[in-house]
Amino acid sequence: MQSPNAVRHELDSSRSVVALEGRADSERRTEVELTADHNFTLAAGRLGLSADQQLLLRTPFREVKVAVPVQMDDGTLRVFAGYRVQHSGARGPAKGGIRFHTDVSIGEMHALAEIMTWKTALVDVPFGGAKGGIACDPSKLSLAEQERLTRRYVSRIHRFIGPFRDIPAPDVNTNEQVMAWILDEYSSRHGYSPACVTSKPVELGGIRGRSTATGTGIGMVLAEHLKARGRSIRGARVAIQGFGNVGANAAAFIEQHGGEIIAVADVNGGILSSGSRPLRVPDLIEHVRLTGSVVGFPGAMSIDNDELLALPCDVLIPAALENALTESSAGEVRASVIVEGANLPTTAGADRILRSRGIDVIPDLLANAGGVVASYFEWTQNLQQTQWPRQKVNRKLQSYLVRAYRSVRKIAEARDMSFREAAWLIAIERVARAESLRGALSTVKERNR
Numbered sequence: 001m002q003s004p005n006a007v008r009h010e011l012d013s014s015r016s017v018v019a020l021e022g023r024a025d026s027e028r029r030t031e032v033e034l035t036a037d038h039n040f041t042l043a044a045g046r047l048g049l050s051a052d053q054q055l056l057l058r059t060p061f062r063e064v065k066v067a068v069p070v071q072m073d074d075g076t077l078r079v080f081a082g083y084r085v086q087h088s089g090a091r092g093p094a095k096g097g098i099r100f101h102t103d104v105s106i107g108e109m110h111a112l113a114e115i116m117t118w119k120t121a122l123v124d125v126p127f128g129g130a131k132g133g134i135a136c137d138p139s140k141l142s143l144a145e146q147e148r149l150t151r152r153y154v155s156r157i158h159r160f161i162g163p164f165r166d167i168p169a170p171d172v173n174t175n176e177q178v179m180a181w182i183l184d185e186y187s188s189r190h191g192y193s194p195a196c197v198t199s200k201p202v203e204l205g206g207i208r209g210r211s212t213a214t215g216t217g218i219g220m221v222l223a224e225h226l227k228a229r230g231r232s233i234r235g236a237r238v239a240i241q242g243f244g245n246v247g248a249n250a251a252a253f254i255e256q257h258g259g260e261i262i263a264v265a266d267v268n269g270g271i272l273s274s275g276s277r278p279l280r281v282p283d284l285i286e287h288v289r290l291t292g293s294v295v296g297f298p299g300a301m302s303i304d305n306d307e308l309l310a311l312p313c314d315v316l317i318p319a320a321l322e323n324a325l326t327e328s329s330a331g332e333v334r335a336s337v338i339v340e341g342a343n344l345p346t347t348a349g350a351d352r353i354l355r356s357r358g359i360d361v362i363p364d365l366l367a368n369a370g371g372v373v374a375s376y377f378e379w380t381q382n383l384q385q386t387q388w389p390r391q392k393v394n395r396k397l398q399s400y401l402v403r404a405y406r407s408v409r410k411i412a413e414a415r416d417m418s419f420r421e422a423a424w425l426i427a428i429e430r431v432a433r434a435e436s437l438r439g440a441l442s443t444v445k446e447r448n449r
């Protein structure tokens with residue numbers, strides 16, 4: 001059987017990387033791809049997939065790298081690197097976020113696009129996987145510069161996206177406003193196309209509840225998991241790394257359902273509730289709105305990110321970026337449940353340690369799938385030119401996530417595997433089946449016939 005490294009090597013040789021803004025790609029494509037390798041290989045081994053099948057399932061359908069020239073407010077010109085990787089369209093149009101971050105690289109986009117393929121398959125929405133981004137530091141760009149950057153990026157990739165080809169959504173440092181610019185730029189070339197992007201403002205066809213859906217979904221999956229373990233979200237003590245869209249909305253859901261947020265951290269530092277009173281989430285959200293950070297929240301003690309990961313608590317939610325839990329930090333975790341709000345927050349080495357320590361890890365594919373499920377509702381709403389009420393969105397969101405959670409738990413228990421292995425196994429099997437039906441891949445059973 002071909003080793004995963006051999007598969008990676010073949011993928012590498014097909015890339016032509018040109019260094020534009022930011023660091024060279026070769027410096028950065030490391031840990032997230034290794035984590036995806038680790039997760040895929042565990043499940044593919046259980047499924048008995050051949051090297052050919054693994055190669056076909058892992059190789060991205062399309063990788064686009066574009067130069068994005070932007071005139072800055074001071075009149076100078078900068079050229080940013082923009083990416084869009086479409087990993088798979090076997091089960092439907094590709095789907096995935098667009099992020100603005102200095103660390104954006106083709107390797108990172110590749111791993112995150114692949115995650116989307118498995119995530120959409122696991123929650124059984126008719127999409128494939130994609131991811132895109134621009135290597136930039138949006139905190140150093142004015143709003144006008146961000147708008148020009150977004151529009152120029154869309155002008156370079158518009159032929160590769162669209163309602164039945166690839167549908168972007170927000171990710172790190174992008175939001176409803178960025179989606180509105182994408183809608184406008186795409187529609188100016190292809191005619192009014194609200195279904196070309198999701199998580200738009202409601203006034204432009206966005207669905208009510210989409211902006212909170214990823215965080216809400218984390219809370220729903222956590223509640224279901226604790227119930228299955230004979231526990232409750234009520235009174236659960238929770239620490240959250242990352243207090244952006246995902247972390248803040250997860251915190252709000254957990255607090256509303258009786259959980260206690262005892263600590264949070266963002267890129268600037270962390271805070272811990274002092275005394276027995278948990279942090280009050282609405283006040284914290286307001287503090288972040290006013291100051292840009294959780295740091296300095298009145299009445300809380302300062303901690304750093306490493307301290308947050310090691311706090312004694314019931315639930316830890318990494319909801320910032322990839323590689324948050326590494327071999328050096330996994331041994332320090334004192335939570336009994338980890339819910340992966342971010343994509344790929346646990347490195348392969350950390351995953352082994354957490355498993356050996358008996359800590360339940362609800363994997364990213366399942367935990368943060370609420371966003372893409374709500375995006376699917378938004379897409380269908382746009383295609384049908386209807387508008388769903390928020391209660392319907394939340395009701396259906398819960399039913400999709402609980403169904404996915406139960407199918408993962410059933411496989412994990414029946415086959416004595418981790419939740420992560422079970423989630424990847426279900427997802428890979430569904431995509432392999434779709435590829436097989438479409439003729440690109442014969443399944444193991446067919447080959448043995």
Ligand code: NAD
Pocket residue numbers: 170171172173174214241242243244245246247265266267268305319320321322341342343368369371372
């Ligand atoms: P965001 O930009 O709104 O928030 C990111 C948060 O992480 C911010 O609070 C930021 O300060 C913090 N952060 C960044 N670097 C950090 C560091 N080194 N240490 C501690 N905190 C740090 O982004 P988001 O939309 O909330 O996304 C967070 C994660 O969730 C990402 O991994 C993203 O891919 C994933 N995700 C997002 C969605 C969605 O719908 N937005 C859906 C699925 C998965």
